[in-house]
Amino acid sequence: MSNIPDLRNLTSSELRQVIATAESLIDSKIRQERDNARREAEDLIRKLGFTPDDLFGNPMRASTNQRKRGEAVSAPKFRNPNNTNETWTGRGRKPKWFEELSEEQRKAAEIKG
Structure with missing residues (x-):
């Protein structure tokens, strides 16, 4: 050095x-x-x-609305009444906020469509 x-x-x-x-x-x-x-x-x-x-993969080609197999993402069926930004499609594992709702609250959280 x-x-x-x-x-x-x-x-x-x-x-x-x-x-x-x-x-x-x-x-x-x-x-x-x-x-x-x-x-x-x-x-x-x-x-x-x-x-x-x-x-x-190429993240620029991946659509935010589609899964890897090309299936469309499901529309949400439930919305958290305490935080309307949180939704659940009714598929897969139930989110914690959904599990904590009573049966009556679950019916109210269902998105009518």
Whole structure:
């Protein structure tokens, strides 16, 4: 490490400049290393006959209204009377707020449609 200057002789301002320069270089090196690793991984994926979308999917193509199999998301059938932002479709595990409702409250929570 003989090419590193003797930092003990630098002023605090010069030391801050050295630190800022070093941090900038570190950030640049990290970006470069990540880009290289990504390119190597994509090359290997293609070499094996896949595309990155095959392995990781493409979030830009996924619709927020559809499940993986292309089925439409069910409309909610129940709405939490204490927090109208919380709904449940009636499928899957019952949410805690629904389980805590009495039978009468459950009927009132049902969305009429």
